Amino acid sequence: MDKNKEIVVLNLIVILGMLIFLNKAYHVDDPAFLYFGRHIIEQPSDPYNFVLSWGGKEEIATFIPDTPLIYYYISFVINFFGEKEWIMHSFYLIFPIIAANSMYFLFRRFIKIGFLPSLLLIFSPTFFIMSHNIMLDVPSFALFLAALTFFIHGVDKNNHSFLVLSSIIAGMSFLAKPTNIVIFGLMLIYPFFKKKYKLMLYTLIPLFIVSLWSMHNVYFYGRVLFFDIASFFAEKASSAQKILAQPIYQLSAIGGATVFPLIFLKP
Numbered sequence: 001m002d003k004n005k006e007i008v009v010l011n012l013i014v015i016l017g018m019l020i021f022l023n024k025a026y027h028v029d030d031p032a033f034l035y036f037g038r039h040i041i042e043q044p045s046d047p048y049n050f051v052l053s054w055g056g057k058e059e060i061a062t063f064i065p066d067t068p069l070i071y072y073y074i075s076f077v078i079n080f081f082g083e084k085e086w087i088m089h090s091f092y093l094i095f096p097i098i099a100a101n102s103m104y105f106l107f108r109r110f111i112k113i114g115f116l117p118s119l120l121l122i123f124s125p126t127f128f129i130m131s132h133n134i135m136l137d138v139p140s141f142a143l144f145l146a147a148l149t150f151f152i153h154g155v156d157k158n159n160h161s162f163l164v165l166s167s168i169i170a171g172m173s174f175l176a177k178p179t180n181i182v183i184f185g186l187m188l189i190y191p192f193f194k195k196k197y198k199l200m201l202y203t204l205i206p207l208f209i210v211s212l213w214s215m216h217n218v219y220f221y222g223r224v225l226f227f228d229i230a231s232f233f234a235e236k237a238s239s240a241q242k243i244l245a246q247p248i249y250q251l252s253a254i255g256g257a258t259v260f261p262l263i264f265l266k267p
Contacts, residue, residue: 006115007104014100014122018093021132023086030134034083036061037074046220047071062221065228067213069175070139088134095142096122096131102145109152140177147173147183155191155199167202171209178226181210 001009026034032054039050039061047068052061077083077091103121104114111117121127130137147170154162170187173180184203191199214224 001115003108003114007101010100010104010115010118011097013119014096015093017122017128018089018096018131022089024089024132025085026134028133028135032064033071033074033134033136034078036068036071037078037083040068040071040075041079044072044075048221048225062225063228065178065226066136067175067178067226069172070136073139074134089132092131092134092139095139096127098146099127099138099142102142102149106145106149106152109149109156136177140173140180143169143173143176144180144183148186151187151202152190155194155196158196163199163202164205167205168209171206174206174210175213 032052035050035052036047040047043049048061048064050061051058052064054064073091074088077088081087081091100118100122104118106114107117108114127138127141147166150162150166150169153159154166167187170180170183173183184206187203187206188200191197217224217226
């Protein structure tokens with residue numbers, strides 16, 4: 001197939017694969033995200049100022065260290081369209097589509113093949129399962145991939161429109177999940193090795209977005225919330241048993257996403 005046909009087929013596969021689960025009931029952490037969305041309708045400038053029950057405790061939601069972009073997206077959907085499962089999942093279709101297309105163009109840049117890697121992403125157990133809920137994982141990953149893809153193509157082609165767009169999306173990626181801040185390092189490394197040092201300055205755009213969010217945190221909560229991530233995970237791993245469980249859990253997730261696709265390879 002030529003590139004245009006591959007893109008059409010790829011997007012049809014994504015949509016059909018997700019439509020099967022369109023009316024899937026909310027589960028796992030989905031209800032907590034609905035609480036955030038409902039609250040933001042009432043207090044859009046203060047997204048964490050409500051009591052949330054999580055892990056057997058009830059307290060002000062600032063103990064959740066994640067950044068709130070996806071909460072605002074959920075709030076928008078609830079406010080204008082309601083919160084039925086099929087409605088929310090329909091609006092979430094955009095994220096696996098963004099991820100699949102970003103993967104396609106990212107791989108075409110380096111190995112000239114984009115269709116198979118994108119299929120492996122779509123049907124990898126971790127991605128496919130997480131695409132059926134309204135949590136942060138797939139949306140934040142999709143924005144991360146989109147920012148990276150636009151940035152690499154922007155650097156290669158000296159396309160400043162792509163570079164500005166990628167920098168804004170990188171900032172949005174951070175606002176979707178704070179651990180995505182690692183993309184800023186990639187945005188420094190790639191132009192550095194390409195000896196296009198001036199293009200490293202585009203990292204200032206997402207850093208400005210981070211700074212604005214940090215100032216918001218200090219004004220409303222007296223501290224920068226995403227700095228709490230270390231203590232958040234330290235609390236979760238407070239015993240030797242939990243500390244041991246973490247690497248096993250992570251290796252299980254990685255194995256599910258990497259070992260499974262090996263069955264597609266020829267011996």
